[in-house]
Amino acid sequence: MRLYLDTSAFLKLLVEEPESTALVSQLRGGLSGQHMSSILLETEARRAAHRMDLPQADVTTALSGVNLVDAPRSLFAEAGLLAGSTLRTLDALHLATALRHSADVIISYDHHLLGAATSHGLPTASPA
Numbered sequence: 001m002r003l004y005l006d007t008s009a010f011l012k013l014l015v016e017e018p019e020s021t022a023l024v025s026q027l028r029g030g031l032s033g034q035h036m037s038s039i040l041l042e043t044e045a046r047r048a049a050h051r052m053d054l055p056q057a058d059v060t061t062a063l064s065g066v067n068l069v070d071a072p073r074s075l076f077a078e079a080g081l082l083a084g085s086t087l088r089t090l091d092a093l094h095l096a097t098a099l100r101h102s103a104d105v106i107i108s109y110d111h112h113l114l115g116a117a118t119s120h121g122l123p124t125a126s127p128a
Helices: 005-015 020-028 039-050 056-063 071-082 089-100 111-118
Strands: 001-005 034-038 067-069 105-107
Touching: 001 089, 005 039, 034 039, 034 089, 039 067, 039 089, 039 111, 071 089, 089 105, 089 111, 105 111
Parallel strands: 001 034, 001 105, 034 067
Antiparallel strands: none
């Protein structure tokens, strides 16, 4: 199974939040498979680590378990053309990447992204 992690999910692997235990459990069990995301995830995670005063080494370690896929120029146009007036720019890039790479499910805790993914026919999960 191809599991797409957005930044809201990935950060729960770095910082203990109420959903962290359920997410890790699902990633090792019921939702096991290939973990993937956009290369955008690295930038977002490293910026979040700066804001939260987390070691960059922790980000590097966590990223080693995720297949980061490149975002060619054409993906930016696809993301911009996705339907949904509440879909924000970076979420659109995540969704376009998940769709382009045939993700089986997108794992997120962002309600804007989850709604857009569902409307585009992509199954979602938010283990809690």
